[in-house]
Amino acid sequence: MKNYFLFILASLAALVCPQAGSAQVAPALGTAARFALFTAVGAVSNTGPTFINGDFGTNAGAFTGFPPGVVNGSIRIADTYSTQAATDVQTAYGYMSTIPCVIPLAVYGGTPAVTLAPGSYCVGASTTLAGTLILDGGGNPNAKFFLRVSGAFTTGANSVVLTQNGATPANVYWQIGGMVTLGQNSVMRGTLLVDGAINMIEGATLIGRGLSRSGAITMDSNTALVVPVATSTSWLGTSFGAGTTNWFTASNWSNGVPTSQLDAVVPANATPYPIIASGNALVNSLTIDTGASLTMTGGTLNVKAGVSNSGNFSATAGTTTLSGTATQIIGGTGSTQFWSLSITNPAGVLQRSAVSIHGVLAPTSGNLTTNGHILTLLSDAAGTALVNNAGTGTVNGAVTVQRFIAAGNAGTGYHHYSSPVSGSTVADLTTTDFSPEISQASVYNTSATPATTTPFPTVFGYDQSRLATTTNNLLAFDKGFVAPTSLTTPLVIGQGYAVNLSRTSVVDFVGSLTTGNQTVTMTRNSVMTPNASEAGWQLLGNPYPSPLDYSLVAASDRAGLDAAIYVYASSGPYVGAYRAYANGIGGNSVLPIAQGFFARVSSGQTTGTLIFRNKHRLTTSNSTAFQRKAPDTRPLVELELRASNGATDLLYAYAQTGATLGFDTQFDARKLLNPSGLNLVSVATTGETLAIDGRPVFTAATLLPLTLGVPAAGTYSLAATTLRSLPDNLDPLLTDATTGQTVNLRLQSAYTFSVSSAQATGMLKGRFTLGFTARTALAATPALTIAEVTLYPNPAHDAFTVQVPAVAGATQLHVDLLNILGQAVRRQDVAMSASGARLAVDATGLAPGLYILRLQIGAATLAKRVVIQ
Known part of the structure; x- marks a missing residue:
C-alpha cells in the first residue's frame, strides 16, 4: 500500500511539473532506424501469421518462421546494413544511459490509467506494466519521453500504452536492461532499446521498434510496426521550441530542420516566426498558416514541392528556387512576395494565388504560368524587379510590371516611358496620384497655338512626319509631339511616350511580357520644309521587362540610324535635360525597364530599322535610375x-x-x-x-x-x-x-x-x-602655401576677409566655407589678378563654431581654420 501511494505521488508530480522533454535530444538510431525488429546477436523465430512493417533482421543468429510470417520490408542477416545497425543500437543504448532520471517511478501504467507528461522517467528494477499508460504531449508535437527500466520489462495481457495531445511513438524511447516480454493482446508504443531477448506473446502489437543489442527475438502471431518516418516538421515558436527566429535551429521544429523529404509547416501562434538570413534552406513543401509568416533577408530557399501561403511570405533579399520534377503550385490566401524567384523545374510552376517579386524572376528551365492570377514585378526606391531571360523557360499569362521613378529624376515633369508588356494601353499609365489627361488631345493636335490648350494633355507620343504637315507655332522639333485621343490607345512595343506625372508615381503596365526580337521601322522625311533640319527623330523605348544595354546593339541592328541615343532627365514640370550617349561616351548605355529614349534616322536615309534582341538585355539587378554614367579610357x-x-x-x-x-x-x-x-x-x-x-x-x-x-x-x-x-x-x-x-x-x-x-x-x-x-612644366612654378594666405579677423563675427597672393597661370580663385560635417555653407568664385585676389566672406546667420575655409587656386587646394563667434 505504501509503495502504491508513493507511485501515485510520483505520477502526480509528473503531471503538475512536466519536464522539458522537448529540449532533450533524442538518441541517434542511424541505420537501425529502418528496422522494425533487430537483434545484434541472437536467433529469430516465429510461429503464426506475424506481420512486420519495416526491415527485420539479425547480425548473428538463425532466422526462421518467414513464412508463415510476412515482412513488409527487407530481411537482413549478417549483411552490411545489419552490421552497421548493431553498432548503432549499441551507441543509442549507451546514450540513453546518459539521460538523467528526473522522476523515479515504481511501475509504469495502472488502473485507472496513469498519465505522464513529457520528460525523463525511470524504474530502478524489473517491472510489469499493467493497465494503461498515457503519454500526453500537452499540445507540443515535439514532446519527447525517455523511459528507463533497470531490469526485465513485462507488459500485462491487454495492457496499453497510448500517445495523445501531440505525443507520437516517434518521440518515445525506452531503455530496458533485461528481457522484454510483451503480453498477450497488449499494445506497446515507442522505440525499445533492449539489453536482452524480445518475446512477443500471441496477439501482442508493437507500434515502434524493438532493437536488441543481445538476445533472441521470439514471435507468435504478432504485429510490429516501425515508427512512421516523419513527412513534415512544424515550426514551434517560443511555446515548445527554442524561441529564436533561426530557420536552421533544429529545436525550433517538431521533427528537425526541413529537408527535401520533409514538408515545412509554419502554424499560427508560434511566434517568433522563422527568418532565413543566410545559408541554404531546403524543404519539400512549404505551408504558412493564416496569421503566420516567413521572412527572408538573405540566403536561399529551395522548394521541391508546392508553396501554400495563407499568411505572409516577405523578403528583402535572397532567392527562392522551385526545383521539383512535377508541376509546382504557388497557392494560399496570403501575401507572397519573393525577392528573387528561380524556376529550375522542367514541369513548370502554376500560380493559384497572387505573387509579387522584387528582385530577379528567372525561369531558368521551366515556365511560370500565372493561371489568371496576379503576378507583379515590383518597383520602388529599393529597386526594380526584372526578368532574367537567359534560361529556357518563359512566363505565360498577364503580368503587372511596375515602374517607379528614381529620386534622381526629381519633381513633376515629363518622363519618357515605354511598355515592357504587350496589350498595355494609355489607361495603364494611371497611378494612385495621376490620371492621363487627353480630353483635349484632338484640339492640341490640330491647334495653331497648342500651348494654349486647356486642359493641357499629359501624355504624348512622337511622330516626326508631323513636321512636314503641322503649321503650329511650336519649335520644329516640338511639332512632332502628338497626344493620344483615347485611353484605349495601345502603347506600341518599342515606342516611347512622354508622360507628365510626379516622380513619386508608380506606373503599372499590364499584359504579356515582351521577349524575343522586336523590330521597329522608322522614317525620315528629308524633303520637308521649313523643318528639314529636325527630320528623322523617333521616340523609342526599351521593350523588355529587364534593363537593355544599348552598347550591345550592333550597327547591323540599327541600320540607317545614327549611333546616338538621348535620354531625358526631368527636373521640373517643363524643364530637364537630354543626356546623349554614343560609342561609349556620354550618358550610360543602360536603358532601365520602361525607359523611353530618342534616336534618329541618319541624314540621307529615308528609313531606318532598330531590332531589339534578347541578347541586348541585362540579367542581373540594376539601378532604378533612369540615367547613369559609365567610365571610359579614351582621351x-x-x-x-x-x-x-x-x-x-x-x-x-x-x-x-x-x-x-x-x-x-x-x-x-x-x-x-x-x-x-x-x-x-x-x-x-x-x-x-x-x-x-x-x-x-x-x-x-x-x-x-x-x-x-x-x-x-x-x-x-x-x-x-x-x-x-x-x-x-x-x-x-x-x-x-x-x-x-x-x-x-x-x-x-x-x-x-x-x-x-x-x-x-x-x-x-x-x-x-x-x-x-x-x-x-609645373616644377618651374612655385607652390602656394597656406602661410601665404591671409585671413582676418579670426575669430570672426558677421564677415571676414581673405587675401591670396598671385599664382602663376591661375586666373580664378574658388572658395568653399565648410562646416564640421564637411557641408559647404558659403561658396565664391573670384578672378585672380596680377597681384592676387582679395575677397570678403559673409558669415551672417552662421552658427558659432569651427569652420574650414577651402581654397582652390590653379592646381593647389589649401585649407585654413576659421572660428565664427
Missing part, C-alpha cells in the same frame, strides 16, 4: 555648364580613331535642345551642333568652337568635370573671347562668367573655344 574632356539654380548641361569631346571634324553618324551625337534653356554644344565643321564630339586626335592644333544658351541674364560657370587620358604633353584650354581670359583646365577646373540680358536672348556663338597647348 576625354567633359565640360559642364552650370547655372546658379543648380541646372546643368554636359558636352563631351573625345578622341576616336576614324572620326572627322564634321558630323560622324557613328561617333557623334547631335544636340537635342533642353527645355530648361541651358545648353552647351560644340560645332562641327559641317555646321551641326553636337552634344558628343568625336575628333580623330587631340593636338595643339585642335580647336572646338563652343556655343551655349542660357535662360536668363546672370552668372554661370563652365567646369571640366572630367579630364581623362589626355596626352601628357597637352593642357586643355578654355578661352573666353569676351573677357580675353584663357583658363588652363588642368590648373583651374571651373571658370565663372556673366551673361547680359542682351546676350541671353539667343545662343552665345563665338565667345568660347576649347583648345590645347603644349604643357608647361
Whole structure:
C-alpha cells in the first residue's frame, strides 16, 4: 500500500511539473532506424501469421518462421546494413544511459490509467506494466519521453500504452536492461532499446521498434510496426521550441530542420516566426498558416514541392528556387512576395494565388504560368524587379510590371516611358496620384497655338512626319509631339511616350511580357520644309521587362540610324535635360525597364530599322535610375555648364580613331535642345551642333568652337568635370573671347562668367573655344602655401576677409566655407589678378563654431581654420 501511494505521488508530480522533454535530444538510431525488429546477436523465430512493417533482421543468429510470417520490408542477416545497425543500437543504448532520471517511478501504467507528461522517467528494477499508460504531449508535437527500466520489462495481457495531445511513438524511447516480454493482446508504443531477448506473446502489437543489442527475438502471431518516418516538421515558436527566429535551429521544429523529404509547416501562434538570413534552406513543401509568416533577408530557399501561403511570405533579399520534377503550385490566401524567384523545374510552376517579386524572376528551365492570377514585378526606391531571360523557360499569362521613378529624376515633369508588356494601353499609365489627361488631345493636335490648350494633355507620343504637315507655332522639333485621343490607345512595343506625372508615381503596365526580337521601322522625311533640319527623330523605348544595354546593339541592328541615343532627365514640370550617349561616351548605355529614349534616322536615309534582341538585355539587378554614367579610357574632356539654380548641361569631346571634324553618324551625337534653356554644344565643321564630339586626335592644333544658351541674364560657370587620358604633353584650354581670359583646365577646373540680358536672348556663338597647348612644366612654378594666405579677423563675427597672393597661370580663385560635417555653407568664385585676389566672406546667420575655409587656386587646394563667434 505504501509503495502504491508513493507511485501515485510520483505520477502526480509528473503531471503538475512536466519536464522539458522537448529540449532533450533524442538518441541517434542511424541505420537501425529502418528496422522494425533487430537483434545484434541472437536467433529469430516465429510461429503464426506475424506481420512486420519495416526491415527485420539479425547480425548473428538463425532466422526462421518467414513464412508463415510476412515482412513488409527487407530481411537482413549478417549483411552490411545489419552490421552497421548493431553498432548503432549499441551507441543509442549507451546514450540513453546518459539521460538523467528526473522522476523515479515504481511501475509504469495502472488502473485507472496513469498519465505522464513529457520528460525523463525511470524504474530502478524489473517491472510489469499493467493497465494503461498515457503519454500526453500537452499540445507540443515535439514532446519527447525517455523511459528507463533497470531490469526485465513485462507488459500485462491487454495492457496499453497510448500517445495523445501531440505525443507520437516517434518521440518515445525506452531503455530496458533485461528481457522484454510483451503480453498477450497488449499494445506497446515507442522505440525499445533492449539489453536482452524480445518475446512477443500471441496477439501482442508493437507500434515502434524493438532493437536488441543481445538476445533472441521470439514471435507468435504478432504485429510490429516501425515508427512512421516523419513527412513534415512544424515550426514551434517560443511555446515548445527554442524561441529564436533561426530557420536552421533544429529545436525550433517538431521533427528537425526541413529537408527535401520533409514538408515545412509554419502554424499560427508560434511566434517568433522563422527568418532565413543566410545559408541554404531546403524543404519539400512549404505551408504558412493564416496569421503566420516567413521572412527572408538573405540566403536561399529551395522548394521541391508546392508553396501554400495563407499568411505572409516577405523578403528583402535572397532567392527562392522551385526545383521539383512535377508541376509546382504557388497557392494560399496570403501575401507572397519573393525577392528573387528561380524556376529550375522542367514541369513548370502554376500560380493559384497572387505573387509579387522584387528582385530577379528567372525561369531558368521551366515556365511560370500565372493561371489568371496576379503576378507583379515590383518597383520602388529599393529597386526594380526584372526578368532574367537567359534560361529556357518563359512566363505565360498577364503580368503587372511596375515602374517607379528614381529620386534622381526629381519633381513633376515629363518622363519618357515605354511598355515592357504587350496589350498595355494609355489607361495603364494611371497611378494612385495621376490620371492621363487627353480630353483635349484632338484640339492640341490640330491647334495653331497648342500651348494654349486647356486642359493641357499629359501624355504624348512622337511622330516626326508631323513636321512636314503641322503649321503650329511650336519649335520644329516640338511639332512632332502628338497626344493620344483615347485611353484605349495601345502603347506600341518599342515606342516611347512622354508622360507628365510626379516622380513619386508608380506606373503599372499590364499584359504579356515582351521577349524575343522586336523590330521597329522608322522614317525620315528629308524633303520637308521649313523643318528639314529636325527630320528623322523617333521616340523609342526599351521593350523588355529587364534593363537593355544599348552598347550591345550592333550597327547591323540599327541600320540607317545614327549611333546616338538621348535620354531625358526631368527636373521640373517643363524643364530637364537630354543626356546623349554614343560609342561609349556620354550618358550610360543602360536603358532601365520602361525607359523611353530618342534616336534618329541618319541624314540621307529615308528609313531606318532598330531590332531589339534578347541578347541586348541585362540579367542581373540594376539601378532604378533612369540615367547613369559609365567610365571610359579614351582621351576625354567633359565640360559642364552650370547655372546658379543648380541646372546643368554636359558636352563631351573625345578622341576616336576614324572620326572627322564634321558630323560622324557613328561617333557623334547631335544636340537635342533642353527645355530648361541651358545648353552647351560644340560645332562641327559641317555646321551641326553636337552634344558628343568625336575628333580623330587631340593636338595643339585642335580647336572646338563652343556655343551655349542660357535662360536668363546672370552668372554661370563652365567646369571640366572630367579630364581623362589626355596626352601628357597637352593642357586643355578654355578661352573666353569676351573677357580675353584663357583658363588652363588642368590648373583651374571651373571658370565663372556673366551673361547680359542682351546676350541671353539667343545662343552665345563665338565667345568660347576649347583648345590645347603644349604643357608647361609645373616644377618651374612655385607652390602656394597656406602661410601665404591671409585671413582676418579670426575669430570672426558677421564677415571676414581673405587675401591670396598671385599664382602663376591661375586666373580664378574658388572658395568653399565648410562646416564640421564637411557641408559647404558659403561658396565664391573670384578672378585672380596680377597681384592676387582679395575677397570678403559673409558669415551672417552662421552658427558659432569651427569652420574650414577651402581654397582652390590653379592646381593647389589649401585649407585654413576659421572660428565664427
